[in-house]
Amino acid sequence: LQRRNQKIIEEAPSPLLNKNKRLRKKMGDASTRLVKEIGYENCGTIEYLVDDNGDFYFMEMNTRIQVEHPITEEINGCDLIKEQIRIAAGEKLSEHVQNSTPRQHSIECRINAEDPYNNFMPSPGKIDFWFQPGGRGVRVDTHVYSGYQVPPYYDSMIAKLIVTGATREIAIDRMQRALNEFLIEGIKTTIPFQDAIIKNSDFRSGNYNIGWVEEFLNDLK
Secondary structure: OEEOOEEOEEEEOOHHHHOOHHHHHHHHHHHHHHHHHHOOOOOOEEEEEEOOOOOEEEEEEEOOOOOOHHHHHHHHOOOHHHHHHHHHOOOOOOHHHHOOOOOOEEEEEEEEOEEOOOOOEEOOEEOOEEEOOOOOOEEEEEOOOOOOEEOOOOOOEEEEEEEEEOOHHHHHHHHHHHHHHOEEEOOOOOHHHHHHHHHOHHHHHOOOOOOHHHHHHHHHO
C-alpha cells in the first residue's frame, strides 16, 4: 500500500499472487531471465504492475537492499544482509537460503514521524516516551528511544514494525495488536492511520490496489 508513490504498508506473499499461482510463476520466470541476461549478482528487487486482466508490466529494478527486506527475511527464514556480505566476498548463498520456500505471512508498517490527519505534515521533535511492542512474531527495526530528537532534515521513517503469522489472518490480527501497543509521545506518527487501514474490510480481504490509500483518505474526510 502506498501514498504518493511512497510505501506505508507492505506484505508478503502478495494476496493477489496467492490467488493466482500461474501468474506468480510467470513473474518469477521473467525476473530470473532478466537478472541472468544482465549478469546481476547480489540483492535486488524487480517491481511490476499487474492490471485487472492479470497481465504484468515491468516497472523498475532496484539494485540494492529494499526497505521492506524484513518481510522477505521473515517468510524465508534468512538474513539478507548476511547473504549480501557473502556474495560480495565471493561466496555462494547459504545452502538453506538456496533451498528455502516462502512460508507463513508477514506484514510491515513503516512508522513515520508525520501527522496523517494534517496532510501527512512532518512531525519532528523530541520523543518524550517510547514503548515498542514485542512477543511472538513481532519485530521492530529502529534506532529510536525515549528522549530521541527526530530531525527535520531527513526521511521521516523512525521505525519498521514487522509481524509474522502462520496465515495472513493471524498476521493481520497480530499487526493490529502491535500497533495498539506501540506508544510514542511527543510527536505525531502514522500509527493511527495504519491501524485504521489494518481494520478496514478491503485490506483484510486483500482487495486493494496502488490507488486505494488515496480513496481511503478521501472517505475519511
